[in-house]
Amino acid sequence: MPPRILILGAGPTGLGAALRCVELGYTNWKLYEKNPTAGGLAGSLRDSKGFSWDFGGHVFFSKYKRIHDLIQTLGSSFFISHSRRAFIHLFGLHIPYPFQQHLEHLPQDISRLCRQTHATDTEELSSGKDFKTWLEKKFGPHQYRIFFCPYNTKVCGYPLSELSSTWMDQRISPPSHIEQQKNWGPNSRFYYPVQGGMGGLFQSLAQRVNDFIAYDQEIIQIDPINRTIKCQSGLTDSFDMLISTGPLTKLITALRPNAPETIESSARRLRWNSSSITGMGFRGATDKKATWVYYPEPQFSFHRVSALSSYSADVVPDNNPDRFSSFLCETTLVDSTKVPSSAEILSNLYNTNLSLPVEHKELVSATQIFLPYSYPIPTCDREHHLSILQSFLESNSIYSRGRFGGWRYETGNMDHCLLQGMEIIDRLLLDKKETVYRMP
Ligand SMILES: Cc1cc2nc3c(=O)[nH]c(=O)nc-3n(C[C@H](O)[C@H](O)[C@H](O)COP(=O)(O)OP(=O)(O)OC[C@H]3O[C@@H](n4cnc5c(N)ncnc54)[C@H](O)[C@@H]3O)c2cc1C
Secondary structure (H helix, E strand, O other), X not given: OXXXXXXXXXXXXXXXXXXXXXXXXXXXXXXXXOOOOOOXXXXXXXXXXXXXXXXXXXXXXOOOHHHHHHHHOOOOOOEEEEEOOEEEEEOOEEEEOOHXXXXXXXXXXXXXXXXXXOOOOHHHHOOOOEHHHHHHHHHHHHHHHHHHHHHHHHHHOOOXXXXXXXXXXXXXXXXXXXXOOOOOOOOOEEEEEOOOOOHHHHHHHHHOOHHHEEOOOOEEEEEOOOOEEEEOOOOEEEOXXXXXXXXXXXXXXXXXXXXXXXXXXXXXXXXXXXXEEEEEEEEOOOOOOOOEEEOOOOOOOOOEEEOHHHOOHHHOHHHOOOOEEEEEEEEEEOOOOOOOXXXXXXXXXXXXOOOOOOOOOEEEEEEEEEEEEEEEOOEOOHHHHHXXXXXXXXXXXXXXXXXXXXXXXXXXXXXXXXHHHHHHHHHHHHOOOOOOOOOO
């Protein structure tokens, strides 16, 4: 009998694993998803007024051939292709992104200060530095104080000195004196589904594997000794191998009482933040000046606003972006941080001027979504604790992968997660090495 594989979660990681099972003609597997639909954090919802909202600003891009091959199977008209038009709102101005490549757009005196930067050689920066030290050294004290510290602290919700600097590859553009790359970055061109918001992508992929998915089934208990799972509904199943794609911390809780205290203790050391996502839908035409804008300054309760209706007509009522516009506002929450009210978000939006003009528009919809797990935080001791947790899990034939399953922000995008799912199946069934999720 071939080994029975269970998959927890129908987000990008679980779907990647599921699609690969089907591709290989493998049938002894089942996927359990607690929600009624697929997509996880990369899903979307449509509100009663007809606006579609993603769970935070999601755009699709990838450097992986295997992901491009998968996407091509959806047909050439599935996605709309966009050029990024991103800005940073500072001093009442809109500075093009990346900040460090556009210092000439800052007020003259500040621009002069920022250019005095004596950035340290990249090699000197490569190891053993926390994120704060790394940023200060790489961009100098003025760029750090004006942009890098306030923005990154606002997004993470943690002091930057508690974060490691080992995860930045591909995430932060080099300083301008090292390399002039005004259009830097893997997402300078990105893709968005024509229909259904970003969640439309995962709904389409899920259709190929729906026969194997049990929706509305939350796994609440995992017995690693008898290799069984139990759902909230009372349903049970057994496994030879379990691929878990929900938060690693919750996986350890589901293993109680079979996780030793050392394991529970390592799980308690992992850090993450939550988000409040506020979708604001207006009557009034969509403006295409910006795709999104970053807000490092404290007077704005959000750190990023995406001009969602500029991505696809389908995200507004009647498919009509000439009559409606929508903005997605993201606010990081840590512990007891106050969730901003939609009235506060609206008043902030009115003060953004320039790129996101909302003054003359009538508010039609305000939809707030809470994400309890938003960003896994790359703390300095993360790899140490991941190593303890993953060794224990794998010794019990449990493979935890994905954004919060693998707990690595740097490989936590949709493409990384789809590929992590495909690669764990390749490893378990074909004995191939994983390339995206490397064991700590
Ligand atoms: C604010 C924000 C912005 C982002 N922007 C981008 C972007 O622009 N581009 C990009 O590529 N990526 C982006 N991402 C990342 C993207 O959302 C993730 O890559 C992706 O959703 C992670 O997929 P996953 O399958 O690992 O986890 P998830 O999406 O979290 O899926 C896990 C699934 O498991 C299910 N589940 C959990 N516990 C259980 C249980 N006990 N029983 C049954 N089911 C369970 C959940 O319901 C969920 O469906 C962003 C993420 C956030 C939060």
